[in-house]
Amino acid sequence: xxxxxxxxxxxxxxxxxxxxxxxxxxxxxxxxxxxxxxxxxxxxxxxxxxxxxxxxxxxxxxxxxxxxxxxxxxxxxxxxxxxxxxxxxxxxxxxxxxxxxxxxxxxxxxxxxxxxxxxxxxxxxxxxxxxxxxxxxxxxxxxxxxxxxxxxxxxxxxxxxxxxxx
Numbered sequence: 001x002x003x004x005x006x007x008x009x010x011x012x013x014x015x016x017x018x019x020x021x022x023x024x025x026x027x028x029x030x031x032x033x034x035x036x037x038x039x040x041x042x043x044x045x046x047x048x049x050x051x052x053x054x055x056x057x058x059x060x061x062x063x064x065x066x067x068x069x070x071x072x073x074x075x076x077x078x079x080x081x082x083x084x085x086x087x088x089x090x091x092x093x094x095x096x097x098x099x100x101x102x103x104x105x106x107x108x109x110x111x112x113x114x115x116x117x118x119x120x121x122x123x124x125x126x127x128x129x130x131x132x133x134x135x136x137x138x139x140x141x142x143x144x145x146x147x148x149x150x151x152x153x154x155x156x157x158x159x160x161x162x163x164x165x166x
Contacts, residue, residue, distance in 0.1 A: 004059035017102030065130030101158035
C-alpha cells in the first residue's frame, strides 16, 4: 500500500542464496487498498534445503513501504508476533544480488531502519507509506524506504525465510 510501490519478486533460493528458476510471484505498483490481500505462490518441485526470498525494488518516493504478514511455508505459519522467527534481511539496500544479500544479511528486528526489512506494529513511521496494523496478530514485516533523500528509486530489499527442508 502506497502511491510509490515498486516491484516485488518472490524466489526459491538455495542455502547460499542462488535463485532456483524464475520468480514464483511478481507484482508491481499499488494494486490494492489499505487492506491486506491474500497472495499465493506454488514453489517449483524442489528437494533438499532451500529458502524463500522476497526481493523488493523500491518505487519513486518514500510512500512505497511494501509489507508482508502471515506467511505459510511447508506447514509452518509465521505472523511475526514472535521476534525470533529466523527471517533474515539484507543489511543494506545496495545490492541486487541474492547471494551477496544473504551472505551480508542480519536478523529482522523490531525497528524502523532504513534500507532493510523491519518488524513493526501499529503503522510505519510516515503516513501513507504502509499498513496501519497487522493482518493477523500485532506485527508484520515491511521495507523502510523513507530516508533515501533523492535516491528513492531502485533500492533493493531482500528478505529470506528460515531454511526449509523437503
